[in-house]
Amino acid sequence: GESVGLHLPTLSVQEGDNSIINCAYSNSASDYFIWYKQESGKGPQFIIDIRSNMDKRQGQRVTVLLNKTVKHLSLQIAATQPGDSAVYFCAENRPANDYKLSFGAGTTVTVRA
Amino acid sequence: KAGVTQTPRYLIKTRGQQVTLSCSPISGHRSVSWYQQTPGQGLQFLFEYFSETQRNKGNFPGRFSGRQFSNSRSEMNVSTLELGDSALYLCASSPGINTGELFFGEGSRLTVL
Numbered sequence: 001g002e003s004v005g006l007h008l009p010t011l012s013v014q015e016g017d018n019s020i021i022n023c024a025y026s027n028s029a030s031d032y033f034i035w036y037k038q039e040s041g042k043g044p045q046f047i048i049d050i051r052s053n054m055d056k057r058q059g060q061r062v063t064v065l066l067n068k069t070v071k072h073l074s075l076q077i078a079a080t081q082p083g084d085s086a087v088y089f090c091a092e093n094r095p096a097n098d099y100k101l102s103f104g105a106g107t108t109v110t111v112r113a
Numbered sequence: 114k115a116g117v118t119q120t121p122r123y124l125i126k127t128r129g130q131q132v133t134l135s136c137s138p139i140s141g142h143r144s145v146s147w148y149q150q151t152p153g154q155g156l157q158f159l160f161e162y163f164s165e166t167q168r169n170k171g172n173f174p175g176r177f178s179g180r181q182f183s184n185s186r187s188e189m190n191v192s193t194l195e196l197g198d199s200a201l202y203l204c205a206s207s208p209g210i211n212t213g214e215l216f217f218g219e220g221s222r223l224t225v226l
């Protein structure tokens with residue numbers, strides 16, 4: 001079965017607001033998580049990653065939070081822009097799975113003008 | 114630097130036929146992975162190649178096969194096509210192995226009639 005899963009399949013956000021996309025994982029041995037963004041007609045694009053020895057990591061307008069206690073991670077997008085409209089996937093990569101990326105189902109983010 | 118190039122972008126086949134998809138990785142990248150993306154199953158790992166060797170294989174039937182050439186270009190083949198093989202086939206490359214940061218192409222959209 002799926003080892004990473006997203007909480008909501010869709011998210012509608014007002015332009016300029018912050019977006020929060022959530023993801024849960026089931027395997028406590030998972031130690032490396034990645035977020036990807038897929039725009040319509042394109043392949044997934046790497047956004048940011050985080051290892052299990054970290055709780056938080058920041059990039060440009062994005063922050064990933066990892067809560068190992070409840071096996072939850074989230075992607076926060078600050079000041080959401082129309083170009084942020086896409087499907088967002090969380091994925092895990094762990095040695096026990098031979099480092100094969102295991103993707104969640106995806107959350108479709110729609111930015112309202 | 115050119116991105117990952119996949120050909121053909123779109124193709125239509127009938128049941129029972131076979132298909133070969135091609136992937137040219139980013140220059141210098143030696144690892145190539147293939148994923149199948151469908152609305153129902155999401156992104157599923159097919160296989161990974163590094164230095165012409167298959168390192169990992171996903172849970173797909175033997176009708177799905179692949180190979181990598183000495184220049185890191187890769188091909189995947191699906192024989193005896195079934196309707197359920199209709200999907201977007203994504204190729205991703207990375208400089209090395211055991212990384213979550215993959216660079217995806219735009220995919221080959223296969224429709225089986």
